[in-house]
Amino acid sequence: xxxxxxxxxxxxxxxxxxxxxxxxxxxxxxxxxxxxxxxxxxxxxxxxxxxxxxxxxxxxxxxxxxxxxxxxxxxxxxxxxxxxxxxxxxxxxxxxxxxxxxxxxxxxxxxxxxxxxxxxxxxxxxxxxxxxxxxxxxxxxxxxxxxxxxxxxxxxxxxxxxxxxxxxxxxxxxxxxxxxxxxxxxxxxxxxxxxxxxxxxxxxxxxxxxxxxxxxxxxxxxxxxxxxxxxxxxxxxxxxxxxxxxxxxxxxxxxxxxxxxxxxxxxxxxxxxxxxxxxxxxxxxxxxxxxxxxxxxxxxxxxxxxxxxxxxxxxxxxxxxxxxxxxxxxxxxxxxxxxxxxxxxxxxxxxxxxxxxxxxxxxxxxxxxxxxxxxxxxxxxxxxxxxxxxxxxxxxxxxxxxxxxxxxxxxxxxxxxxxxxxxxxxxxxxxxxxxxxxxxxxxxxxxxxxxxxxxxxxxxxxxxxxxxxxxxxxxxxxxxxxxxxxxxxxxxxxxxx
Ligand SMILES: NC(=O)c1ccc[n+]([C@@H]2O[C@H](COP(=O)([O-])OP(=O)(O)OC[C@H]3O[C@@H](n4cnc5c(N)ncnc54)[C@H](O)[C@@H]3O)[C@@H](O)[C@H]2O)c1
Ligand SMILES: O=CCCC(=O)O
Numbered sequence: 477x478x479x480x481x482x483x484x485x486x487x488x489x490x491x492x493x494x495x496x497x498x499x500x501x502x503x504x505x506x507x508x509x510x511x512x513x514x515x516x517x518x519x520x521x522x523x524x525x526x527x528x529x530x531x532x533x534x535x536x537x538x539x540x541x542x543x544x545x546x547x548x549x550x551x552x553x554x555x556x557x558x559x560x561x562x563x564x565x566x567x568x569x570x571x572x573x574x575x576x577x578x579x580x581x582x583x584x585x586x587x588x589x590x591x592x593x594x595x596x597x598x599x600x601x602x603x604x605x606x607x608x609x610x611x612x613x614x615x616x617x618x619x620x621x622x623x624x625x626x627x628x629x630x631x632x633x634x635x636x637x638x639x640x641x642x643x644x645x646x647x648x649x650x651x652x653x654x655x656x657x658x659x660x661x662x663x664x665x666x667x668x669x670x671x672x673x674x675x676x677x678x679x680x681x682x683x684x685x686x687x688x689x690x691x692x693x694x695x696x697x698x699x700x701x702x703x704x705x706x707x708x709x710x711x712x713x714x715x716x717x718x719x720x721x722x723x724x725x726x727x728x729x730x731x732x733x734x735x736x737x738x739x740x741x742x743x744x745x746x747x748x749x750x751x752x753x754x755x756x757x758x759x760x761x762x763x764x765x766x767x768x769x770x771x772x773x774x775x776x777x778x779x780x781x782x783x784x785x786x787x788x789x790x791x792x793x794x795x796x797x798x799x800x801x802x803x804x805x806x807x808x809x810x811x812x813x814x815x816x817x818x819x820x821x822x823x824x825x826x827x828x829x830x831x832x833x834x835x836x837x838x839x840x841x842x843x844x845x846x847x848x849x850x851x852x853x854x855x856x857x858x859x860x861x862x863x864x865x866x867x868x869x870x871x872x873x874x875x876x877x878x879x880x881x882x883x884x885x886x887x888x889x890x891x892x893x894x895x896x897x898x899x900x901x902x903x904x905x906x907x908x909x910x911x912x913x914x915x916x917x918x919x920x921x922x923x924x925x926x927x928x929x930x931x932x933x934x935x936x937x938x939x940x941x942x943x944x945x946x947x948x949x950x951x952x953x954x955x956x957x958x959x960x961x962x963x964x965x966x967x968x969x970x971x972x973x
Contacts, residue, residue: 484524484582486808488575493677496527498696500534501541502689507531513669513698518585518816519806519853525583527672530697535664535705538693542635542662543711545690550632550660555609558658562606565685569599569650569678576677580645581807583671585815585853586770588808598646598678600936601952602654608957609658623971630961632660633737634713637706639666639727641719642818643773643876645674651940651951652716652739653682653692659960662691664712666703670818672696707731714960717741718775721900721945728948739949739959741775742942743874744902747895747921748778748931751888752786754907755929760794762931763880766905768799768858769932771814772878773822776903776925776934779874780864781882782891788884792862795880796842799858804850816853817877826856826877829870833881839863843878866894874900888913896922901944905931924950 484494496512497504506512511529516522569576573595581591617626636656640648645668653663667675672694679694697703707715707730714737717727721742731738748766750759767778783791805812817823823846830844843859856877864871864881871881885891895904904923908914918926924942927933934940939953949959 484578486578486582488578490572490575493572493575493680494525494579494673495676495680496525496673497676498528498530498534499676499679499683499689499692499694500530500538501693507534515583515670515672516819517582517853518818519851521853525673527669527696529699530695530702531699532702532705535695535702536709538664538695539635539705539709539711541690542664542693545688546632546635546660546662549662549688549691553660555612558660559606559609561686562602562609562654562657565682565687566599566602566606568681568685569595569602572677572681573599576646576674578808579677580671580674581815583673584642584645584807585818586807587812587815590770590815591807594644594647597934597936598650601647601650604936604952605654605658605957608655608954612659612957612961619967621969624967624969625971626965626967629964629966630659631964633960633962634661635711636661636663636960637666637712637715638663639703639706639715639717639719640668640675642668642670643770643775645671646678648718649675649678651956652718655956656716656960657687657691658957661714661960664693664695664706666706667694667696669696669698704730707736708733710734712736714738716959724947737959739951740947741940741949741951742902742945742947743900744775744777744942744946745779745872745874745898745900746776746903746905746923748781749891749895749906749917750781750783750787750791751906751908751910751913752784753910753913754787755909756787756790756794758929759791759907760798762905762907762927762929763795764798764931766927766931767880768802768814768878771817773818773876777876778905778931779881780871780895781880782885782894783882785884785886788862788882792841792860792882796860799842799860802858804847804855804857806851806853814858814878816850816855819854822877823854823856826875826879829868829873829875829877829879830859830861832869833861833864836868837863837865838868838881866897872898888917892917892920899945900942902942902946903927903933
């Protein structure tokens, strides 16, 4: 079937990158049922494109083809050849960065600058795992038996089911499939139905780079039950999921039925602590990044800002000054600093958190409403609320929006207890100029990633992952490849002549 004629409001240099079809079992195609679903542009609330809506049977076809492809791919390629393919894919992503960023900005809403940053971030995982592919070593182990050598081989886990969220439509895909390809695995990707087009474009470039068609499949669907095949089909050996904790728990339970490997990158409720010995200017910069990046829609966004009572007013006034210069609007428009939320449900959640906080004693210091001067999309004003407390929804539930809720505190022990009082453990941040406190608090915070005097720690070389109910496993870094490999122990005995 021909590509359907979705029209983008911008002219791409490479129009073939905007495709509404899936790539299943070696072919670009629409769903066998011809079903489709609309993808809405968050900045306008209008339909951006119509995407193929695949069924459970299409997932089965993709998985079985991937299983055949995996066996050929791994045994017929060296690590060096896989590295070369990844390098070519990285180059193609960077050559098409502007087009990919336009698609991403339109379907997700984030600003063009943020979208370009995300595409570069997405490419960085591909370049990184091109390097890691050729540095994957086994061990030679001193054996306790006479005339015996024990050793380990690293082997790919097999077919991997990949399920990703809309908030990073490109980077969450490459952070998983680049190490999978490096290890020698095949992948079946279920992209988010809010933002399928970035994933489709990345797969097109992977094929252009030369990856065999049977090791990569992208199967968009709006039917959540159809994609559950990735968690239950016996030929899928690993499921790698990024998204909310509840869906992650459900997939983990299903995956247990066939004892699949799982990687779970789940929700957060990050504390952001400003001690009285902090540099307040640095803390405000940090809050601007990690509270308002992607309009508050990152899993590592600060959700609870704990500010020492002695510096609370300085910090709050400084933050208000900076936030008042934000310009909300359509992500692709010049001068816009912050885009919309992903959909109407996201705006409703933010509204309910603000309303609840104000009913429970919160004081509104900035924003607090939908703006009147933006396009008719899903916008909410950047908002600052002081006098936050633990009984508010925004203390326990990930708001995923541009609300800075400021909680007062007076001692280190008190704030550590409040910060750790959550089932989540993804990111945590704190600001202090005292080296002893820096080392102490970094160890006391119960989370997988800690930012000290910075609001930005995401980088390809740093392991990304959570503890508690925020996840299992690590992405990126020197640990990311191992998530897609099994360790096989080989013992060679009776070596005497
Ligand atoms: N830890 C991380 O690395 C990380 C990164 C990004 C986002 N997140 C988290 O993701 C969440 C936001 O993303 P979201 O709203 O897309 O999450 P989500 O869990 O609703 O969706 C994630 C993916 O799962 C699919 N999905 C949702 N419900 C499903 C179901 N019942 N059955 C099968 N598939 C289902 C979605 O279509 C999407 O592809 C936040 O909680 C955020 O913290 C975590
Ligand atoms: O949303 C979570 C991922 C964001 C990141 O990698 O910085």
